[in-house]
Amino acid sequence: MELVTIEGKWDFNYTYFAGESASRFFHELRENQRIMGTRCTKCEKLLVPARAYCDVCMSVTDEWVEVGPEGTLETFTIITTAFPGLPKPPIVMAYVTLDGADTALINLVHGMDLSDIEKAAQKLNALPRVRVEFIDEPKGRITDFSFKLI
Template sequence: MESKTLAPEDRIRIPGLWDFEYSYFAGDTASRFFSILREEGRICGTRCPKCARVLVPARSYCDACFVATTDWQEVGPEGVLDIFSIVGAQFPGLPPPPFVMGYITLDGADTALLNHVVGVDLSDIDEAAKSLMKRPRVRAHFKEKREGRITDFHFQLIDDLA
């Protein structure tokens, strides 16, 4: 039998859905990071004993030096929006589009943290993007009732982007 390539319209599509429950084991360092978020409403990172970088979110090992981190340091709550994406599609568990997700380097941290950014006028996406390219300052705002998740806070612009 000869092998032939099917035209795209002749290919069979089998719909499917991956919907399963799981439990993520956060480990000692991430568990402490999330516990501090939940109980104290603070963001902390771990300091590398070799290069002295403060890693946020906290990590057990420095990703540059590959040595264990043991010292903890509070950072923020303010920082700089380093990079961003203006999201135009709806995703489960996220706000209705458009909205901004960004990597923020908090004051006292050497690595960035991904989270939702509010306070951006998105009525003109191109203008919003131009303003956000100026790397505005932001401040973390914590929920009243926290669960020990990264969604326990978001970032709010504190700079005037005009």
């Protein structure tokens, strides 16, 4: 007997609400090309990207501070295989601590020579300094900027 299979597809549309803090963060990206963090009123850590509250202390974070535009790479991966629905490899993705911040921020690293993956990995292993680079026409999204090795 042949086993029956029934085709299905989930194709729902959503509008995600970023909230006030992220909205202001994105606004700063678009209008002023700068990265902002918010400081926790209790532990005094400068959290980047900006958010409404510190989830460890449960305290508000209402002081806005600019960070970067330079920083230090903390850890990375080089994506070398294509996955459906995700950008084309090779892609470098890294956590970077921007100068002044107490937390690291994830984004892509552009402008590296990736013809030799192992060589590129060793370069990133040295935890290089990086600089934030904005796209020509920022749209107020996290993809408005990326990192570039200094």
